[in-house]
Amino acid sequence: MASGTIRRLLSFVGTLFLSVTPVLAQSNQSAPLLTAGDLRPNTSLDGAWHYSIDPYRDGIAGFHGGETGTGHRRYDDVDVDKASAADPRALYEYDLDHSAIAILPSSWLTQDATLRHYQGLIWYQRRFPAAPTPGMRQFLRFGAVNYSADVYLNGRKLGHHEGGFTPFAFEVTGLIRKGDNRLVVGADSEPSAATVPPPVTDWENYGGITRTVHLIETPATYVDDAWIRLGRDGRIAIDVALDGRSAAGSPVRFAIPALGVRVEGKTDDAGHWTAVIPAPRALRRWSPDSPVLYDVTVDAGADHWQDRIGFRTIEVRGAQILLNGRPVFLRGISLHEEEIGAEPTRAITPTAARTLLTEAKAGLHANFVRLAHYPHGEVTTRMADELGLLVWSEVPVYWRIAWDNPETLRRARAMLAENILRDRNRAAIILWSVANETPVSDARNAFLGTLVDDVRRLDPDRLVTAALLTERRKQGGHPVMAMADPLVARLDVMAINTYNGWYSDDRLADLPAIGWDTPADKPLIFSELGADALAGFHDPGTERKFSEEFQADYYRQTLAMAAKIPNLVGMSPWILKDFRSPRRQHPLYQMGWNRKGLMSETGQHKLAFDVLAKWYSDRAAITP
Numbered sequence: 001m002a003s004g005t006i007r008r009l010l011s012f013v014g015t016l017f018l019s020v021t022p023v024l025a026q027s028n029q030s031a032p033l034l035t036a037g038d039l040r041p042n043t044s045l046d047g048a049w050h051y052s053i054d055p056y057r058d059g060i061a062g063f064h065g066g067e068t069g070t071g072h073r074r075y076d077d078v079d080v081d082k083a084s085a086a087d088p089r090a091l092y093e094y095d096l097d098h099s100a101i102a103i104l105p106s107s108w109l110t111q112d113a114t115l116r117h118y119q120g121l122i123w124y125q126r127r128f129p130a131a132p133t134p135g136m137r138q139f140l141r142f143g144a145v146n147y148s149a150d151v152y153l154n155g156r157k158l159g160h161h162e163g164g165f166t167p168f169a170f171e172v173t174g175l176i177r178k179g180d181n182r183l184v185v186g187a188d189s190e191p192s193a194a195t196v197p198p199p200v201t202d203w204e205n206y207g208g209i210t211r212t213v214h215l216i217e218t219p220a221t222y223v224d225d226a227w228i229r230l231g232r233d234g235r236i237a238i239d240v241a242l243d244g245r246s247a248a249g250s251p252v253r254f255a256i257p258a259l260g261v262r263v264e265g266k267t268d269d270a271g272h273w274t275a276v277i278p279a280p281r282a283l284r285r286w287s288p289d290s291p292v293l294y295d296v297t298v299d300a301g302a303d304h305w306q307d308r309i310g311f312r313t314i315e316v317r318g319a320q321i322l323l324n325g326r327p328v329f330l331r332g333i334s335l336h337e338e339e340i341g342a343e344p345t346r347a348i349t350p351t352a353a354r355t356l357l358t359e360a361k362a363g364l365h366a367n368f369v370r371l372a373h374y375p376h377g378e379v380t381t382r383m384a385d386e387l388g389l390l391v392w393s394e395v396p397v398y399w400r401i402a403w404d405n406p407e408t409l410r411r412a413r414a415m416l417a418e419n420i421l422r423d424r425n426r427a428a429i430i431l432w433s434v435a436n437e438t439p440v441s442d443a444r445n446a447f448l449g450t451l452v453d454d455v456r457r458l459d460p461d462r463l464v465t466a467a468l469l470t471e472r473r474k475q476g477g478h479p480v481m482a483m484a485d486p487l488v489a490r491l492d493v494m495a496i497n498t499y500n501g502w503y504s505d506d507r508l509a510d511l512p513a514i515g516w517d518t519p520a521d522k523p524l525i526f527s528e529l530g531a532d533a534l535a536g537f538h539d540p541g542t543e544r545k546f547s548e549e550f551q552a553d554y555y556r557q558t559l560a561m562a563a564k565i566p567n568l569v570g571m572s573p574w575i576l577k578d579f580r581s582p583r584r585q586h587p588l589y590q591m592g593w594n595r596k597g598l599m600s601e602t603g604q605h606k607l608a609f610d611v612l613a614k615w616y617s618d619r620a621a622i623t624p
Contacts, residue, residue, distance in 0.1 A: 002260070003545075004565060005559045006293070016176055016273070018420040020399050022592075023537055029369045031133075031159075031169065032139055032169045032171055033167050033169075033224050033225045033241075033421055034139060034167075034216065034224065034242065034536075035223075035224065035225045035226055035227075035425070036142055036226070036305065036306070036307040037139075037141050037169065037214070037216060037423065038143070038214075038382075038452045039306055039307060039308075040216050040218070040305075040377050041053075041217070042141075042214035042215060042216045042217075043130070043214065043215040043216075044212065044213075044214055045128055045213040045215060046104055046105060046212050046213060047078050047103060047104065047126075047181065048101050048102075048103060048104075048126075048150035049103075049104050049124045049125060049126045049209070049254070049595055050097065050098075050099040050100065050101055050102075050124070050125045050126075051096075051099060051100055051102050051108070051111070051122055051123060051124045051125070052074055052094055052096055052099045052100075052123045052125075053118070053120075053121075053178055054074070054120070054121040054122060054123055055114070055118075055120050057120075057121050058072050058093075059072055059073060059075070059094070059121070059123055059186065060076045060121070060186070061183060062114055066473055069310075070090075071090070071091045071092040071093050071094070071096065071621070072093055073185070074094050074123040074125070074184060074186075075123070075150075075155060075157070075184040075275065076097055076155050077154045077155030077156075077182055078155075079092070079097065080092045080095040080096075080097065080098075081095060081097065081098070081192060087375065087573065090356060093468045094123075096123065096125040097127075099125075099137050100112070100213040100393055100497075104124070104208070104209045104213070105205035105208075105209050105210050105211050105212055105213070105347050106189070106208065106209075106210065106346070107207055107208040107345045107346050107347075108187075108207055108208040108347040109124055109204070109206055109207065109345065110343050110345040111192050111208075111596040115332065115434065117582065118189075118203060118207070119189050119191075119207060120161075120188065120190050120207075121187070121188045121189075121190070122187055123184060123185070123186050123187075123207065123535065124184065124185045124186075124187060124209060125182065125183065125184045125185075126182075126183045126207075127179055127181065127182055127183075128180075128183065128215070128336055129179060129180060129181070130176050130177065130179070130181050130215065130578065132173075132178060132217070133217060133226070134171075135219075135220060136217050136218065136219060136220065137171060137173040137217065137218050137220060137222065138171070138172045138173050138215065138216070138217050138218075139169045139170065139171050139172065139173075139215070139216045139217075139218070139242075139325070139341065140153070140158070140169060140170050140172055140183070140213070140214075140215055140216075141163070141167060141168075141169040141213070141214045141215075141216055142167060142168055142169070142185075142201075142209070142211070142212075142213050143167050143210075143211025143212045143213070143377060143378065144164060144165050144166060144167065144209075144210055144211040144377065145161065145164065145187050145210070145211075146164030146165070146187070146189055146206055146207050146208060146210055147162065147163070147186075147188060147189050147190070147191060147195065147205075147207070148160065148161065148162040148164075148188045149161045149168075149185055149186065149187055149188075149209075150185070150186040151170060151183075151184070151185050151186075151187075152183070152184040152186075152515035153170075153172055153175050153176065153181065153182070153183055153184075153335070154176075154182055156175060158172065159168040160173075160425070161409055162195075162414075163196070163336075163411065163414065163415040163418065164189070164210075164374070165337075165374040165375040165376070165415070165419075165530050166418035166419050166422065167211075167378075167418065169216075169361045169525055170355050171620070174214075177198075183213075183621035185209060187207060187208050187209055188207075189205055189206075189207025189208070191205070191540075193400075193402055193407045194327065194402050194405050194407055195408070195411070196395070196396055196397060196401065196408060196411045196412045196415060197298045197373070197374070197397075197401075198342045198398070198399065198401060199326065199397045199403055200399060200400055200583075201373070201396075201398060201399065201583075202583055202594060203336055203373065203580070203583050203594075204338070204346075204579070204580035204581060204582065206259060206345065206346040210345075210346045210347065210396070211348075211377050211378075212247075213453070213541065218303060219244070219301060219302035219303045219424075220244050220246070220302075220305065220507050221242055221243065221244025221245060221246040221247050221250065221300065221302075222242065222243060222244060222300070222303040223240060223242060223300055223303050223460070224241050224243040225239075225240070225421070225527075226238075226239070226241070226305055226307070226425075227239040227240075227424050227425060228300050228307070228309050229311070229347030229423055229424070229425070229461055230279060230283075230285070230308075230312060230313055231276075231313070231461065231604055232313050232315055232461070233408075234278075234279055235276050235277060235278055235279060236261075236278075236279050236311070237274075237275075237276050237279050238254055238263070238269070238273075238274065238275045238277070238412075239270060239272070239273075239274050240252055240254070240272065240273045240274075240298055240300070241272050242271040242272075242273075242300050242303075243271065244271075244551065246301060247270075247271025248267060248268070248269045249266055249267060249268075249299070250267045250271065250300055250301060251264065251265075251266055251297065251298070252265050252273045253265065253297075253298070253299040253300075253520065254264065254275065254296075254297070255296070255297045255298075256280075256294050256295070256297075257293065257295060257297070258294050258295065259280045259282055259283055260282075261277070261280060263275055267300075267454045268623065279311070283311055285311055285312050285313075285324045286308075286310025286311055286312040286388075286427040287312060287323060287388065288351065288361075288367035288368075288387065288388040288389060288390060289389070291310060291385065291386060291387060291427075292310060293308045293309060293385060293427075294308070294309055294310070294311070295307075295308055296308070296309045304422070307425050308382075308385070309425050309427065310426075310427030310428070312324050312427050312482055313325065313461075314463060315461060315463075316463060316465060316492045316493065316522075316523055317505050318521055318526075318564070319520065319522060319523050319567035319569070320569060321417070321463070321493065321519055321569050321570070322522060323390070323430070326513070327569075327623065328367070328390075328570075328624040329568075329569055329570055329619060329622075330365070330367065330390060330525060330569060330570025330621055331365060331366050331367050331368060331616040331620065332360075332365070332366055332368030332370055332390075332392075332525075332570055332571055332572035332573075333360050333364055333366050333369055333370070333372065333571070333572055333573055333575070333598070333612075334369070334370040334372045334528060334572045334574050334576065335356060335360070335369060335370070335372065335575065335577070336372060336373075336575065336579045337371070337374070337376045337380065337409040338579050339355075339356070339537075339551075340352070340355060340356065340601070340602065341601065341602060342578060342601060342602055344579075347425070347466075348376070348377050348379050348380055349379065350379055352379075352385065353377075353379045353380045353383040354383055354387070356380075356576065356577075357369065357380070357383055357389055358387065359577075359599065359603075360389065360509060360576060361387050361388065361389055363551075363605075363609070363613060364576075364598075364609070364612055364615060364616055365613055365616040365617045366389065367388070367389065367390055367542065367620075368389060368390040368391070368392070368556060368572060368577075369384065369389050369390040369392070369572065370391075370394075370527060370572035371391060371392055371393050372394065372398050372436070373394060373398055373436050374394065374395065374396040374576075375394070375395065375400075375415070375418075375419040375422075375423075376393070378422065378423075379431065381393070381426045381428060382426070384428035384429075385426050385428045388428075389428055390428060390429075390430050390432070391416035391426070391428040391429045391430065392429075392430075392433055392465070392527070392572065393419060393431070393432060393433065393453075394432070394433035394434070394435075394436065395412060395415045395416045395419060395433070395434065395469075396436075397412050397434060397435040397436070397447075397451070397453045398435070398436050398437070398438075398446070399436075399437060399438065401435075401444070401447070402564075403443035403444045403446075403447045404443045404580050409447055412447070412451060413450065413451065413454055415459075416432075416434070416451055416454055416455065417454065417458060419432075420432060420458045421458065424458075424459055429462065430460065430462060430463060431462075431463050431464070431493065432455045432459065432462055432463070432464055432465070433465050433466055433467060433495070433527075434448050434452055434455065434465075434466050435451070435465065435466040435467065435487075435563060436452040436465060436527075437469055437497055438466075438468075438495075439469065439471075440485055440486065440487075445486055446489060446491075446531055448466065448487055449487075449490060452464050452487075452491070463493050463520070464491050464493075464610070465490050465491050465492065465494070465525070465527075466491060466495060467495045467496070467497050467527040468483070468485045468488070468489060468494065468496055468497070469496075469497070470483055470484075470485075470486065470496055470498070471481060471483075471484050473517075475515060475517075477512050478514065478515060479500075479506070479513075479514050479515070480514070480515040480516065481498065481514060481515070481516050481519050482498075482516075482517040482518075482610075483496065483517065483518040483519065488519060488522065489596060491522075492522075492523075493522070493523045493569075494518060494519070494522050494524045495524075495525040495526075495527035496518075496524065496525070496526060497526075497527055497529070497574075498526055498528070498558075499529065499530065499531075500514055500531050500558070500561075501529070501531065501554050501557065501558065502554065507543070508543060508554055509529055511557035511558055511560070511561045512521075512557055512561045512564070513561075518567065519563075519567075520566070520567055522567065523567060523569040523570075524565065524567045524568050524569065525568070525569060525570045525571060525572070526562060526568065526570075526571035526572070526573070527571075527572055528572065528573065528574040529558050529562075529571065529573050529574060530551075530574035530575065530596040531545070531551045531555075531596065532545065532546055532551065532553075532594070532595035532596050533546055533547060533551035533552075533595055533596075533606050533607075534546050534588075534589045534590075534595055535548070535578075535600035535604045535606050536548075536549075536600075536604070545585075546588075546595065548606050548607040548608070549607065551606060551608040552611050554608070555573070555608045555611045555615075556611055559611075559612075559615050566586065573612060574596050575596050575597050575598075576592060576597060576598060576599060577597040577598070577599040577600065577601060578593045578595050578596070578597035578599070578600050579593065580593060580594075580600070580601075581593065581594040598612060
């Protein structure tokens, strides 16, 4: 990357994030990135939090829309019980210190049976001790709060964040107290026509604090961002950004200890340092067959930054995807961020992530996963790095987006930037997706074109895609699925969701004869294909939907169709396991679950699991 590019990138991102935190915006700084913040020494604030439901948003505004009254402000730094005892005339209609307790991270949907389908505002409070070190800086980092968060520390508002699947941080230097501190988060899950995603989806909206919360302490000048990658020219590119009073002209030391790499430099006037070095001869490239990770460090002054990084290249040549210069077929599966079990709560631990991804890697012989339909947590993307699974990562630009709304575009751009900046060091990620199943229009094309441009600015070394729709035509008496979406010209890889035989009247036996009319010089992925089946429901000898036999035959016939498409370079069938979806309400087969999983929600394999596993095993013997 050319010198100075990181400055332009951070300026671009800072513009998007300026409204995230008023405390920082007043000093004309962008929000902290804290790249690889999950690996920094920290104090975990996970565990027991008090919570208070607020369906009428009483904690935000009064009866007539005015300022919230004293007895309703859940974020005030006050001991309600003591205040009431000191002034018997005082009226408080909340007391978070004595409210119900939830163990976080998790969604409130499983905290209390009465909240199963609640969407709206809930206040969370955590008291915690702290001993801030003089001369050091402190940050509160949230892995994700769905959908938006208003955060208060000791009665002072730190800021607002929107986007339920990406991390954010607030600097609390000078605000955090020695001793007891009160952290309050207003988590609001209610979507609107202008949000990303909009209200109508096909997955569960798990409201709440669904990922980890950490208190991080850094030196006064620290490494805010570091981006390390292997370029297609075979050299390692390094971009580092410091934050703090001593950021400019600061000595920087970069190292890959296992490879004997040590490079020194000095930041420019903006606190940025860029270097390009030859890749060591001993470097082993990361791949699904050999997921080698290296400890990488950056030292700047008193700060020590670290990450675990794999080095590989990804590119498109004609109708092929090349991994480390060699064609690869993406043997994939889609999955939602939902752990295996009868009562998932979107609390993805390392164990839960390993279990899900191992079902894909070892069970299905997969080398690729589509993380749908929003950014999954760092736990999952790091586990993909470790296990060796290529990743499609996307933002929830889904279905009924308000294409003409500038605010909706701003939100989508911010989410995309947060996702990319968090995960640019993950070797597993090869595809950034900007949308799923969005009907063509001029406004939509302009909206998605902006997102594509953002991806190329933020991460030009990876590939850009989107899950697209097709048109159905007749040629020679046979159906043909045609790609007519103008967005294809802007993408590196075409991706199509296909459900012929499930969302169509086609007989399964006729699927292999369906033709595909797509640009022949561009790689094609089937980003979705699938059919519902209730685990344990059998009806052999018929084409009755929802039976395991129907789903298995659907896969056999669809895979036979796929095998005839010359530029098909991969697929991620829908989906690894059954997942919660309130729109799916058949009383016998669905009961609030989308049943397209190859496993049930509790992990029971269906017949189709083995069909796909064998097809992938056979394919792996032919191509990587």
